[in-house]
Amino acid sequence: MPDSEAPKQSQLSPALIRVDASESIGIGHVMRCLALAGALKDHGEPVTFLCAQCPAALVDSLKHRGFAVEFLPPAMKPGSEADARFTAERARRLDRNKIDGDGARPIVIIDGYHFFEDYQVILDQYPLRVAFMDDLHHCKRYYTDIVINQNPSARAENYPNTAAKTKLLLGAPMILIRGEFLDHRRKQARREQPARARKILVTMGGADIDNVTSKVMGGLSQIEDLEVTVLIGGGNTHLADIQKLADALNNAHTRSRFTCLQNASDMAAVIDDCDLVVSAGGTTVWEAAYLGAPTAVIITADNQVEGMEYFAAAGATALLGRQEKLSEADIACALAPLLDSQEIRKSLAQKAAVIDGQGARRVLDTIASIVVPAT
CATH class of the missing domain: 3.40.50.2000 (Glycogen Phosphorylase B;)
Known part of the structure; x- marks a missing residue:
């Protein structure tokens, strides 16, 4: 056919x-x-x-x-x-x-x-x-x-x-x-990458049993002048702890803000509104790539290793490593050049465009x- x-x-x-x-x-x-x-x-x-x-x-x-x-x-x-x-x-x-x-x-x-x-x-x-x-x-x-x-x-x-x-x-x-991503891309042109990425989406999967979300938030809190949207899946049992951390970080940092979002109804719009997606190595990586959003991946399960290592070797995502081996400082250090370089983010998005x-x-x-x- x-x-x-x-x-x-x-x-x-x-x-x-x-x-x-x-x-x-x-x-x-x-x-x-x-x-x-x-x-x-x-x-x-x-x-x-x-x-x-x-x-x-x-x-x-x-x-x-x-x-x-x-x-x-x-x-x-x-x-x-x-x-x-x-x-x-x-x-x-x-x-x-x-x-x-x-x-x-x-x-x-x-x-x-x-x-x-x-x-x-x-x-x-x-x-x-x-x-x-x-x-x-x-x-x-x-x-x-x-x-x-x-x-x-x-x-x-x-x-x-x-x-x-x-x-x-x-x-x-x-x-x-998913169909909502196909529809969104048909209706919306991908916006240009800014010189410096400020709008960051954090999404560590629907369950995030190890609460990697909080570790990523801790890493991002070491970087100034960010607007961080933290997506919390319906299977995540750490909601209260994550919200408490976001409140504490917002009180401590005057130039960066953390907003928690649970069970987003329009995930395509949420991704399309950000400059960089920090994600677990799952379905969201493919969906972000389809929309043209650059990604930085943290591996949270063994079944993510093969696909994410291959995607990173092709220059289509920035692979930060396995979550258990990353500290908050490691995450901050790895993300800083991605935030500062428009060219790196453009390259990641372009090389991820194999998803049609x-x-x-x-x-x-x-x-x-x-x-x-x-x-």
């Missing part, structure tokens, strides 16, 4: 996304599924999120976006054989007319490190179209119809053992950008092309 051609509605079908989120897991798996869910919804297909666990604030956000949210039975172990069969049976009930009629089998998207080979084999026994959202290539073999790894570093060599039918969708062309926003459409094209024989 040509790149300019969207999938025909009849080639798609209702989708079930099996994904979990919690303080320990984080919400990144859900966030990267949102772009695909939104694209399916735009094509008129209902999407259901099926979770073992998910924070209440995130559940509310998903429902507000028009998605259904359901849960596994409480005693069911995530990633177990029972989970796989429950997921498959639930997917089969999504739209009985399509299942028995035009052959457009239901879509199942799985995202998580507890979905191993046995889980995939069970799903493969059902008349479903299954996509695996991956980043660590942690399975010895993949049995799904599609494997999606949007890390720019992802290569076919990472997947030497797949089923004959498996299609690999890898690298920067598959980076999934068409990843979700490419994935849907591939899903639409999969034909599952009748059983």
Whole structure:
């Protein structure tokens, strides 16, 4: 199917996304599924999120976006054989007319490190179209119809053992950008980078279990004349401590201000309004890059290492390092030249422009092309 051609509605079908989120897991798996869910919804297909666990604030956000949210039975172990069969049976009930009629089998998207080979084999026994959202290539073999790894570093060599039918969708062309970011870029021209960056966005993920946010704020407090917006995700349990720190810093510093923002309703506008994004190595990095905002990345989890190191080696982001090895002084020292150099920030944004926003459409094209024989 040509790149300019969207999938025909009849080639798609209702989708079930099996994904979990919690303080320990984080919400990144859900966030990267949102772009695909939104694209399916735009094509008129209902999407259901099926979770073992998910924070209440995130559940509310998903429902507000028009998605259904359901849960596994409480005693069911995530990633177990029972989970796989429950997921498959639930997917089969999504739209009985399509299942028995035009052959457009239901879509199942799985995202998580507890979905191993046995889980995939069970799903493969059902008349479903299954996509695996991956980043660590942690399975010895993949049995799904599609494997999606949007890390720019992802290569076919990472997947030497797949089923004959498996299609690999890898690298920067598959980076999934949510619809609100696509809409924002269509409507708004990216503003020019100032000589010195003053407006800074800090976003350390939806959960930030180690409260890296406070460490970054401490580092930025050592730099004068900044306007710092601190984004606090719905799964972050450190809200009170972060707000208390912001108040203390505002009282101590007359030339820099810290503003806390929880559960931003228009993340694209928040990013577009800043001169530099200081972020954990997750979905926000790709979204900021798409909008043309330069980024400085702090790695907060092992699954971020490969993609962020590759992106930094390409000159597309400034990698500050792993959070546990960084002090507040280290952060201040690393950020100072980025704030002072318009050229460095321009270069970061230009080299990150490999993200074209068409990843979700490419994935849907591939899903639409999969034909599952009748059983």
